[in-house]
Amino acid sequence: GAGVSQSPRYKVAKRGQDVALRCDPISGHVSLFWYQQALGQGPEFLTYFQNEAQLDKSGLPSDRFFAERPEGSVSTLKIQRTQQEDSAVYLCASTQGVMNTEAFFGQGTRLTVV
């Protein structure tokens, strides 16, 4: 695709519900990142994929967060048993290679847990 696409753009979940957020990176981009952006804050790193391999998941805040990229393209971030503190914008970014400097971002998914 022309850019990084994320869906849904908005998600409201009841506390305790499971959610799945989708990221469709630019076609052919090797690297994919997920970031969490709380209200009034800068994005914080969650996890990183190089093709289908999850090379870094050090930023995932708890074992309720799980990400996958099974075929090395589309990625899904899953949050189980959502809590109010999970409310944030979830941004996805992709880069063409492993060391390329420019990351292309999607428009994010705003998750609100009520």
Next chain:
Amino acid sequence: AQTVTQSQPEMSVQEAETVTLSCTYDTSESDYYLFWYKQPPSRQMILVIRQEAYKQQNATENRFSVNFQKAAKSFSLKISDSQLGDAAMYFCAYRRRTGTASKLTFGTGTRLQVTL
């Protein structure tokens, strides 16, 4: 660990004037990249300008330029001839140059208002 600090939560500038946004960072590494990103209400992060730490020359992109002071670990963004479309959140970010996990570390952002 690397940290990025933006001490100006909000800034305001009149149209056609110049404004400077501040950023400091902390790292023990010598080889890295620094970035300024713009985030409009659409939430999509847009790259404004980047600087390689090994380059002494300050980066420039049209109306946007940086003042990179490596010893002081300072990286400010200057916007000249400000336009209404420049109004947005601006984030300073760091990325190390070596290694495969090229994640970005962001500051907390500066909200820029542009007035008539």
